[in-house]
Amino acid sequence: MSNRVINLLVPIISIIIGLIVGAIVMVVSGYDPVEGYIALWTGIFGDSYSIGNTIRQITPYILAGLAVAFAFRTGLFNIGVEGQLILGWLAAAWVGYAFELPKVIHLPLALLAAAAAGAFWAFIAGFLKAKFKVHEVIATIMLNYTALYIANAAIKKLSDGSFKTERIHESASLRSPFLRELTDNSSLHYGIIVALLMVVVMWFILEKTTRGYELKAVGFNKNAADYAGMSVNKNIILAMTISGMFAGLGGAMEALGTFQNASIKPGFTGIGFDGIAVALLGANTPLGVVFGASLFGSLKYGALNMPNAAGIPEEIVSIIIALIIFFVASGYIIRVGLQKLSKKKEGQ
């Protein structure tokens, strides 16, 4: 079996094992897995309304996945997508309601603000890593909490003590009557186009620009990149900042598309953490992220149908997602298994 095939098989096998273990958990807990998975399936693809909402759910996952994948490709681990996303959400909502501008300026400005907010928050972690050797995993975890509390305090302040900001103006909204009508009044919005555009942007940066080549080189081997005359520190900061930009845009999808405001959050959204899994499943490639995000967005949205249609707590899907992450991360053991299997076949 070639390496390429194995690389493709590892995530697929992980997903299958995840679903099987999920079924076992349902059986052990006294639920009917067939009924459960049918409820999940109809929750995702049942009618055009569900499909519209599923695509809406996929949108921020694509951007969160891109953020994690971009950092991974440059040798960094950005667990801070969650915090960057929350600040991007807030920035987009604020620009969305505080200004009155024509749509051609307002919407891009709101998106830009979100990207800038996310980029800035990630820049801090990149700067700390480059200048003070602070490990980005710990720094971004701490920055996540800081972002959550700051955003909540800011929302309270901006809204004079309420729990959510004003609704954004129509001129900053990503909502689309056309897409709504097409999907039976779902909350599908134009964000998916922005997200797919960003997929192309990431591909372009990494594959078609000199800077992208440098960023990847630093990810492969810092010392070699340094020896070749590249500034490792500068590239670390830049890579983190671009990663944060994707994350911030993920927040903008929620602010300008789905919710039309920013509200106080009792805890994390989870989108940023799921972005890690999305990136892993997608092997950190832009196109792979689209597939990973599609899987996660579908599972997450479809799960909401499970309590009603099958009486199964929706958390079963979170269990399955966590298991899939485990198996993808433990790809080594699946590789070993596959290689043994293919050798046996050759021997026959």
Add this chain to the structure above:
Amino acid sequence: MSFLEMLYFIIPSAILYATPLIFTAIGGVFSERSGVVNIGLEGLMIVGAFVGIFVNLEFASSLGGATVWVAMLAAVVIGAVFSLFHAVASISFRADQTVSGVAINLLGLAATVFLVKMIYDKGQTDMIDQPIRRFGIRYLEDIPFFGRLLFHDVYSTSILAFVVAIGAWFIIYKTPFGLRLRAVGEHPMAADTMGINVNKMRYIAVMISGALGGLGGAVYAQTITHDFSHATIAGQGFMAIAAMIFGKWHPMGALGAALFFGLAQTLSIAGNQIPFIENVPAVYLQILPYVLTILALAGFIGKANAPKASGQPYIKGKR
């Protein structure tokens, strides 16, 4: 409120909030000293909190006063077992330890909320009738100033936390086991050459971190929240990681850092009742522990290095 009254209010509360962090952070010390990064402490605390509350609710009527201890013991055992996920993935399957830890966090939360909904048919449990209660230590609480400050409103679990911290220091620095543990975390190949079973040591260390993380969660739930929901443990595990780093991967350092974070948490939760601090916007107090951790890591409080092999799977024969 006079300054003295303020101290009498803040210090016992700080120790209360610090106690779960002490257990969990010291669990983290064991794991990282053996070379396994454990971002999953949050998930382990969640599992411990759930087990603690579950056992407490189910057996309070038959066990009476012993309930809380049985609940904590159960959390220790289940925490150790649950941490095996992380151990198997990161030690035997050579998974990225950070990713595996993230998965532990997701799985811990999802599995426990799933169980709560399955068992109780609602999103959160009832309140427990038998929480861990505070008491005054006779004679010691009569000492002027310090008696009221440290021995008037104590929880037995807080005393246990100090014992565990000192015990961990003794084990890690004064016993052959501790020497092996540190060797495995600094230079696994050299340790292997000396006949130490690297993977076995790491399995034991991760299970200790699971046991202590579970204990930390059970203590938090039974002293502070008294019930279990998805929001019972909200960041305490990460704070414990911060305490571990702040404490420079040393049990006593972790103890000190946890006490400090306990103080920070007290200020952020009860800040509006405390003179001087009531005027500081809550958000500054809330982000204080995290910002301080970042500053500490950036070297403003002195450099500390993680165990050298931390985060790397040990592959026999690979140089």
